[in-house]
Amino acid sequence: MTVAASTEDARVPSGRTLRRLGVELLLGAIVAAVVSLGLQWLVGRFWTPYPSNVPIAWMTLGCAALLAVGLWLAAARRWPGWATPLSWAGLSALATLPIALLLKGTRYYLGGVEIDQSFRAPYLTRLTESAALADMNYTDVPPYYPAGWFWLGGRFANALGLEGWQAFKPWSMVTLAVSGVLCFALWSVLVRRQVAVVLAMLTTIVGVLHGAGEPYSWVIVATIPPLAVLAWRMLCSLRTGERPIGAAVVLGLALGAFGATYTLLAGFFALLLVLLAVANVVVTQGERILVARRTLVPAAVVAALGIAVALLVWAPYLVAVISGRPTHNAAARFLPEASIYLPTPMLEFSVTGALCLAGVVWIVVAARRSVIAVGLGAVAATCYLWYALSTLALVADTTLLAFRTQVLLIVVLACAGVLGIAKLARFGVRRLPALPVRTLGLLLAFGVLLSLVQQAPSLHEDGVKAAFTDAYPTGGNGANASSKDDPDQYVSQVDSEIRRLTGKRPDELVLLSNSSVLLTAFPYWTYLSGISQYGNPMADFNAREAAVNRWATATTPDRLAAEMDRSPGTRPTVLVLLRDPGGETAFISLIRDAFPADPNGRMYPVTFPMSAFAGPPFTRSDVGPFTVVVRR
Incomplete structure (x- = not known):
């Protein structure tokens, strides 16, 4: 791979260039989404058994073709106008094809509904049910986990007429596709397009390998490197007296979007910007105070825009914090x-x-x-x-x-x-004009990129297995090897029984349950999140956990009702428990915070005697291995 001219221009991008960037980000995202959805539909048209090597063979061939086209564009001495939308489409396909083929035949995304997906998928279900900001678990606290990606995913699901759990897979792949295009657009204002497309292809492949499991964080990770370069150029321009407000606007909007999507990476990016600003002042010769003063205006623009955008999702929680509501994060x-x-x-x-x-x-x-x-x-x-x-x-x-x-x-x-x-x-x-350096460079680049993308099947083996073997809310699974011994096969019947006994919709009820499939499929509120790390700091997980343990000591319905009435938070209307083989008790598994131990949570059962549900004010019904208990 060769570059005919310098790979970079040290000047800060002009206002015109940044306006063009805005247009490309919007148009590129639209093209990426359309191409990704089209490719997902096409992949779903033909059937293959699970497990099978056929999808991997198609992945290898398809990615090889996409890389060849991308490197052909990178080798061009002149970048034609049509190459930009072609690059958008190619990057989208490169991000979508490996994951779509690996997950061909299952409706779940990588990881199914296990571990972290057990709270991500329910959050998308919650915000698909309603566009109003809400906590993923609790009905009585303001939302804490940044809703940006999940809120957009909910609108995506509504537009396609999908349930939240059904939309998680296509929305995740669309996100990966859009990330590659955003990366390409940002690099294109910093380096030549021929170099930008190679950087975007490499970034996209790394995303497929290491970022696909958490797509909403990957879209941030993919854009931080070019944004960091843009920030340094902006700061360097202050030494010559320029006023790079356009670059500050881009960085501020990015910081705000990060804050609305992933708090940790927003904090990382904010720290990075501060360190760059300090470094710029330190390395300036002779006019440090002047450069420091010049930094204040773009810094204020970045901070103001970042805070304004982040507040779109953080305002309810911050209002509660200011009002003095206690938290434990x-x-x-x-x-x-x-x-x-x-x-x-x-x-x-x-x-x-x-x-x-x-x-x-x-x-x-x-x-x-x-x-x-x-x-x-x-x-x-x-x-x-x-x-x-x-x-x-x-x-x-x-x-x-x-x-x-x-x-x-x-x-x-x-x-x-x-x-x-x-x-x-x-x-x-x-x-070395006598050597074919150009050809050798292109061949080396092709081999490196293809070698990387071919690692996807082995790196995602566990996530793919979970996506195929976890039970669907409708029964069965992607591997067509469901078992009646799996309690989650009865989730649909459990939901129907809850609706029959209560006469209410899922979003009107609070449950005590740890069935991730049930909570993924239907927008029930929960009394207790899976583990404290997945919960809202204002919900007081420890107090609720202690309350559930007290409930289990009750042996009569009146005693259980009294214990529930004294408990913190909105008490559950429905308990969904698993029956023991003898049918005399029912239990729920809770996870206690064990930090700093590794793993950081310890699972233990909380067992209820059936006598606690034997009469008013409770109604009990058995569904498969579950016991459904409704508070009248």
Whole structure:
């Protein structure tokens, strides 16, 4: 891969360029969504058994063709106008095809309804049922988890006439497709289009491999590297007296969108911007105070826009905080192995490791003369700083979930590696005219990108298995190997029985249940979230957990009703419990916070005697292995 001219322009993008960026972001997102949905429909047209290697064979061929077209565009000496929409379509297909083929035959997305998907899918169901902001679990607290991606997903589901759980898979793949196009558009205002398309292809593939499990965070990760470069250019322009308000507007809108979508990465991006601003003042020779003053205006624009956009989803919660409502945030009380060791992807013996190593070398060598190298290097450095701060946060009995920045480190170093190799190839064309450096570079790029994308089946093996084997709310599963021993096969009947006994819709009822399939399929409110880390800080998980344990000590209906009436929060109308084999008791499994242990939660059963439901004010009905208890 070669570049005919310099791969970067150190000037801050003009207002006209940024207006063009806005148009491309909008049009590109529309094209990406249409192409992704069309490709998903096409993939679903033919049947293959599960498991089968046929979808992987099609994935390999399709991705190879897409990469060949993308590199052909990258090799062009002149970028034609039609190449831009073609790139949008190609990047969308590259993001969609591997996941769509791996999940061909199942209606669930990667991970099914297990672990983190057990709260993501219900949140999408909640916001599909109504466009009003609401908590994913609790009816009596303001929403806490950022609703941006889920709210848009709800409108997506409404537009296509899908239930929330049915929309989660296509909406996730559309998000991956749009992320690649947004990345391409942002890089295109910083480097030549030929280089931008290669960076976008690489970023898209990393997203397929490492970001697909959490698509709403990936759209942020994919855009942080070019935004960091834009921020550094904006700050550098302040030394010459420019007023880069347009760039500040872009960064402010991005910060606000991050805050409305993923709090942790919004905090990371805000820290990155602050560090870049401080570094710009420090490296300025002789006029530091003047540059610091000039920084105030764009900084105010970024902060004002960021806060204004984030408040679209955060306002109800912040109002409750200001009013003095108590909180106890357990969301970050998680310390897996990936958070305790500093990541060193550049030392791995792999294609990714080689790219990251090339990126480290290029950042160090080019930092003195390249604003791109500084911007990317700042992102990498902030990742390591985030790890250090996360460890220090253990003093406060929490973390910063440092492992969430690992994929960002890989992306930024891999992109730096591409830029370094492009520089080296350009040098080779000039100095070694007798060698086919251009052809060799293209072949190497094709092999590297294809090798990466072919890792998708092995990396997603567990997530694909869960998507095929988890029970559907309607019964059965994607593998067509459902078992009557699986309690979730009865979820549809449980829902019907609840409606019959109560005469109410799911969104009018509060349940005590830990059936992730039931809560994914229907917008019931819950009395207690699966674990405290998934819950709202204002819901007082510990107090509710203690209340449920007290309920289980009741042996008569009157005693149980009295205990429930004394409990915090909106008491449940319905209990959905599992019966023991003898039929004398019923139980629910709860997960107690065990942080800093790993795993950070310990599951234990809470057992109720059937005598507690034997008469007014309760009505009991058995459905399969479940006992449904309704408070009259």
